[in-house]
Amino acid sequence: MARTPSPALDRRSRIWCLAAAFACALPLSLLIPHWLAATLVAASVTSIVLAWNRPAPSALRFLLTIALVGLVFSAYSFKLGRDTASALLLAMLMLKPIELNTLRDARSLIGFSLFALFAAFLLDQGPLTLALALPAAALTFASCARLADAEVGVIGLATNWKRIIAIAGLFALAAPLALAGFWLFPRLGSPLWGVPDVAQAKVGISDRMAPGDWVDLLSDDSPAFRVRFDGPMPPQESLYWRGLVMWNFDGRGWTQPEGWPRKMKPAAQFPASRPVRYEITLEPTDRRYLFALDLPQSAPEGASLAQDLSLTSRDPVTNLRAYTMRSAAPARFEPDLSDGIRAVALRLPSGFNPRTIALAQQWRSETNDDAAIVRRALAMYHEKFSYSLAAPPLGRNSVDEFLFDTKIGYCEHFSSSFTFLMRAAGIPARVVTGYVGGYRNRIGDYWLVRQSDAHAWSEVWLPGRGWMRVDPTAAVSPERVFRRAADNAAGPGGGTAFGQLFDVGDWIRHGWNDFVLGFNAVRQQSLLSAFGLPNADSSDFAIAFGVVTGLLLTIVGLFQLRDRGPRRDPLLRAWSRFTGRLARAHLRKLPHEPALAYARRVAALVPAQRDDVLSLSQRFALARYARPEMDDQARRALIQALRAFRIRNRASS
Amino acid sequence: MISGAHGFAATWRRRAISFTRPRRAEAMPVAIDRRRIYVLPTRFGLFIAALLCTMLVGALNYNNNPALLLGFLLAATAQLSLHATHLALSGIRLRDARAVPVHAGDNSILELRFDALRARPRPGLVLACDAARTVFALPDAEDVHVELPLPTTRRGWLHPGRLALSTTQPLGLARAWSYFWPDVSVLVYPTLETQAPPLPTHEGTGDRMRVRAQGEEPHHLRDYRVGDPPRQVAWKASARTGKLLVREYEAHSDRDIRLDWNTLTSLPYEARISRLARWVVEADRANARYTLVLPGQLLGPSQGHAHRHACLQALALLPHG
Numbered sequence: 007m008a009r010t011p012s013p014a015l016d017r018r019s020r021i022w023c024l025a026a027a028f029a030c031a032l033p034l035s036l037l038i039p040h041w042l043a044a045t046l047v048a049a050s051v052t053s054i055v056l057a058w059n060r061p062a063p064s065a066l067r068f069l070l071t072i073a074l075v076g077l078v079f080s081a082y083s084f085k086l087g088r089d090t091a092s093a094l095l096l097a098m099l100m101l102k103p104i105e106l107n108t109l110r111d112a113r114s115l116i117g118f119s120l121f122a123l124f125a126a127f128l129l130d131q132g133p134l135t136l137a138l139a140l141p142a143a144a145l146t147f148a149s150c151a152r153l154a155d156a157e158v159g160v161i162g163l164a165t166n167w168k169r170i171i172a173i174a175g176l177f178a179l180a181a182p183l184a185l186a187g188f189w190l191f192p193r194l195g196s197p198l199w200g201v202p203d204v205a206q207a208k209v210g211i212s213d214r215m216a217p218g219d220w221v222d223l224l225s226d227d228s229p230a231f232r233v234r235f236d237g238p239m240p241p242q243e244s245l246y247w248r249g250l251v252m253w254n255f256d257g258r259g260w261t262q263p264e265g266w267p268r269k270m271k272p273a274a275q276f277p278a279s280r281p282v283r284y285e286i287t288l289e290p291t292d293r294r295y296l297f298a299l300d301l302p303q304s305a306p307e308g309a310s311l312a313q314d315l316s317l318t319s320r321d322p323v324t325n326l327r328a329y330t331m332r333s334a335a336p337a338r339f340e341p342d343l344s345d346g347i348r349a350v351a352l353r354l355p356s357g358f359n360p361r362t363i364a365l366a367q368q369w370r371s372e373t374n375d376d377a378a379i380v381r382r383a384l385a386m387y388h389e390k391f392s393y394s395l396a397a398p399p400l401g402r403n404s405v406d407e408f409l410f411d412t413k414i415g416y417c418e419h420f421s422s423s424f425t426f427l428m429r430a431a432g433i434p435a436r437v438v439t440g441y442v443g444g445y446r447n448r449i450g451d452y453w454l455v456r457q458s459d460a461h462a463w464s465e466v467w468l469p470g471r472g473w474m475r476v477d478p479t480a481a482v483s484p485e486r487v488f489r490r491a492a493d494n495a496a497g498p499g500g501g502t503a504f505g506q507l508f509d510v511g512d513w514i515r516h517g518w519n520d521f522v523l524g525f526n527a528v529r530q531q532s533l534l535s536a537f538g539l540p541n542a543d544s545s546d547f548a549i550a551f552g553v554v555t556g557l558l559l560t561i562v563g564l565f566q567l568r569d570r571g572p573r574r575d576p577l578l579r580a581w582s583r584f585t586g587r588l589a590r591a592h593l594r595k596l597p598h599e600p601a602l603a604y605a606r607r608v609a610a611l612v613p614a615q616r617d618d619v620l621s622l623s624q625r626f627a628l629a630r631y632a633r634p635e636m637d638d639q640a641r642r643a644l645i646q647a648l649r650a651f652r653i654r655n656r657a658s659s
Numbered sequence: 660m661i662s663g664a665h666g667f668a669a670t671w672r673r674r675a676i677s678f679t680r681p682r683r684a685e686a687m688p689v690a691i692d693r694r695r696i697y698v699l700p701t702r703f704g705l706f707i708a709a710l711l712c713t714m715l716v717g718a719l720n721y722n723n724n725p726a727l728l729l730g731f732l733l734a735a736t737a738q739l740s741l742h743a744t745h746l747a748l749s750g751i752r753l754r755d756a757r758a759v760p761v762h763a764g765d766n767s768i769l770e771l772r773f774d775a776l777r778a779r780p781r782p783g784l785v786l787a788c789d790a791a792r793t794v795f796a797l798p799d800a801e802d803v804h805v806e807l808p809l810p811t812t813r814r815g816w817l818h819p820g821r822l823a824l825s826t827t828q829p830l831g832l833a834r835a836w837s838y839f840w841p842d843v844s845v846l847v848y849p850t851l852e853t854q855a856p857p858l859p860t861h862e863g864t865g866d867r868m869r870v871r872a873q874g875e876e877p878h879h880l881r882d883y884r885v886g887d888p889p890r891q892v893a894w895k896a897s898a899r900t901g902k903l904l905v906r907e908y909e910a911h912s913d914r915d916i917r918l919d920w921n922t923l924t925s926l927p928y929e930a931r932i933s934r935l936a937r938w939v940v941e942a943d944r945a946n947a948r949y950t951l952v953l954p955g956q957l958l959g960p961s962q963g964h965a966h967r968h969a970c971l972q973a974l975a976l977l978p979h980g
Contacts, residue, residue, distance in 0.1 A: 117710055120714075135725065147733075147736065150707075154827050155783055158783050183739075184732035197721060525724055
């Protein structure tokens with residue numbers, strides 16, 4: 007069959023499709039680097055305007071495609087990830103409208119646009135993205151409606167607003183069905199394939215900590231996680247959210263060791279108090295580590311607790327992750343240190359920071375008391391050092407330069423230099439990174455921990471006591487550490503209307519995380535068990551989904567399918583039964599034969615039932631053609647009689 | 660000539676017809692009920708369905724809840740649009756269908772009258788019969804006249820057969836269609852010969868004019884029309900009434916024109932029919948009395964519209980040679 011060329015697109019339909027495409031591009035373009043999105047959109051708009059009246063030469067289009075794709079790749083430093091792929095998709099979506107001449111072009115643009123909408127959710131699942139996606143989807147479907155009209159050539163029958171309203175009405179009708187699918191469609195307990203990585207890492211604590219790295223992080227106010235305490239909460243100054251424990255120092259930065267802490271059993275800990283219970287909702291980090299209050303008692307599902315009591319997830323946290331934890335401050339933490347671990351906790355790279363090593367050895371020669379050395383170091387920080395995010399950069403012997411020359415820095419500098427100093431003095435020490443404090447949202451009664459709450463501190467091992475948290479930054483500038491805690495009474499907006507607004511906004515986001523993003527296979531299970539179906543498996547859900555969807559479709563159907571063809575008159579049905587019986591006795595009624603003529607013909611052939619046949623036909627003809635207002639009782643009697651009619655054996659008569 | 664492929668297609672077409680409703684011509688009015696509406700996704704609908712399936716599978720795999728919400732919403736909307744497509748046809752009623760006879764080669768306009776049992780906006784309805792199609796809307800169940808131009812190629816009875824009424828409203832994702840098989844036949848007159856010789860057995864236009872002007876009793880007087888010859892003006896009567904009146908004469912019976920099949924033996928079969936049809940039309944236009952002689956038939960002598968129709972019908976229904 008020959009393929010007919012696709013009909014040309016009229017101007018208004020073209021504008022509809024372009025509007026839909028740009029609306030669908032909006033959520034995605036907010037999620038990729040702004041300069042890149044702006045460039046893509048500008049290139050697209052320019053070429054659409056230039057190619058409006060006559061199609062651009064294909065060589066030019068090809069060159070533009072190459073240029074934009076190259077731009078996207080270079081923006082992600084030629085690394086592939088789902089962010090690179092999404093930006094490429096946006097580039098394609100922006101290039102596609104340049105050739106928008108036929109109906110087929112328009113329909114493939116619509117497909118592309120819908121694809122871009124979903125791609126945006128791979129990068130962000132926030133309420134804003136969905137709020138932008140819904141009208142964009144409505145616009146896309148309205149364009150479909152416009153194209154359906156353009157295809158048969160009825161243009162301009164519906165106004166633009168009527169189209170949008172019609173689609174919104176269809177969405178409203180579809181919403182219950184969509185929710186049924188959302189809650190009841192069988193969910194996967196574990197994914198069949200993993201989420202592709204991103205090429206550009208998100209802002210957040212990374213697996214390496216070197217002084218000076220965190221300037222961007224500490225000024226980023228995006229949320230890291232939210233915490234809801236179940237029961238009493240610990241005092242604010244002990245809100246240290248433990249993340250990574252870093253043992254290895256290469257002269258410049260600290261890193262986690264390659265595996266041995268994760269292979270060993272968690273170290274012994276003796277809680278000083280009853281544990282607190284809380285639930286953390288961690289924003290996606292694309293990394294594996296989880297955060298917990300010092301010190302976690304056990305690992306949540308899908309994660310493990312290392313020897314140094316850091317938490318590692320089995321899979322990268324690509325989606326919002328909620329987990330329940332119990333933590334307690336330790337009275338003693340690993341009081342018996344094995345020699346192997348002690349050696350790791352004292353290891354220093356050779357050839358770095360000679361002045362610090364000299365200072366530590368001098369301190370060590372003056373006293374044998376580890377606790378006294380720790381106190382002396384903290385006193386030194388308190389007296390001579392100052393806190394500033396604008397710390398001067400450090401050279402090769404970073405600790406020396408910081409301790410003896412610059413004397414200005416923030417948590418990274420303090421924890422790094424302090425840990426080095428302790429090790430040099432023969433005290434086992436390690437760096438811990440994580441977050442500190444948090445901000446209480448009084449509307450939702452939960453704690454918000456932001457990226458700017460990132461913190462690094464130290465742990466030193468003291469005989470009899472075990473590992474003990476020491477925060478040298480707090481010795482320099484306690485208000486910096488507990489800035490949030492101090493601000494807490496007022497909130498980030500200082501108790502103003504803005505602060506209230508912030509609280510409400512973040513509370514909505516928290517609710518979104520809880521009700522929308524947090525819904526998974528586990529929550530789905532508890533949904534059915536609330537209806538008395540514990541331990542439902544996916545086939546139960548398939549049944550529930552089918553039943554509820556069927557029910558909803560019926561309700562919607564009653565709304566939509568009220569229309570059935572006119573019901574056949576029961577009298578007519580009884581009559582055709584009557585003639586049917588006669589037909590089976592080879593007395594078929596001819597289609598053109600009037601009822602009475604037929605009756606007379608039959609009566610002549612069946613003399614035994616002559617009177618019956620004649621009177622029934624007469625009554626039928628009267629009821630049907632002469633007196634339609636015949637009273638119901640007589641009508642019902644006639645129907646009864648017609649149905650009761652039987653042919654008696656003709657041979658016997 | 661019917662090729663093998665055509666024969667195969669025709670067989671399947673017949674089979675398809677026997678599976679769909681209606682299976683034979685039906686008396687009007689005919690209403691579309693749900694049992695005779697067929698709905699299938701369009702190519703675009705399949706494309707969107709594949710797209711949404713991919714999205715939903717991906718969203719389920721990643722437990723990406725907003726994507727899942729949007730995906731289910733779009734899928735449910737698409738599903739409901741199928742219902743809407745169905746409903747756009749349901750309840751439409753064909754009140755009657757008729758067509759004025761035309762000559763083969765011209766388009767026969769099939770005039771159909773539709774209404775609906777339930778008021779609904781019903782835009783974008785496509786009525787098609789083979790290659791012929793027309794688009795109309797049926798708003799608020801009111802009576803709508805639809806004209807479907809049917810191309811004709813052969814004289815005789817044209818049976819339009821099944822008419823397909825279809826729509827892809829509202830989103831173009833699915834096409835719903837239903838068939839009507841109105842019990843209507845269109846008479847197609849024979850093609851008129853274009854370069855036919857003048858009518859036989861009369862003396863030409865000028866003579867006829869003279870004969871008519873001089874001849875018989877004036878039949879009646881009528882108003883002057885531009886182009887009437889001055890000789891025909893009834894001056895006395897005009898003076899009496901104050902407006903120009905013209906005499907009209909009735910052609911006399913002995914001026915009958917005889918259009919005889921048997922005189923045209925030199926022509927091929929269909930050409931004879933064409934010529935006779937042309938002569939019938941011309942004779943009728945000249946307002947003459949004429950007789951048509953066909954094998955085994957004699958029509959007339961008579962004149963007027965009914966006679967013209969009878970003659971052309973007789974010509975149209977001659978067996979195909």
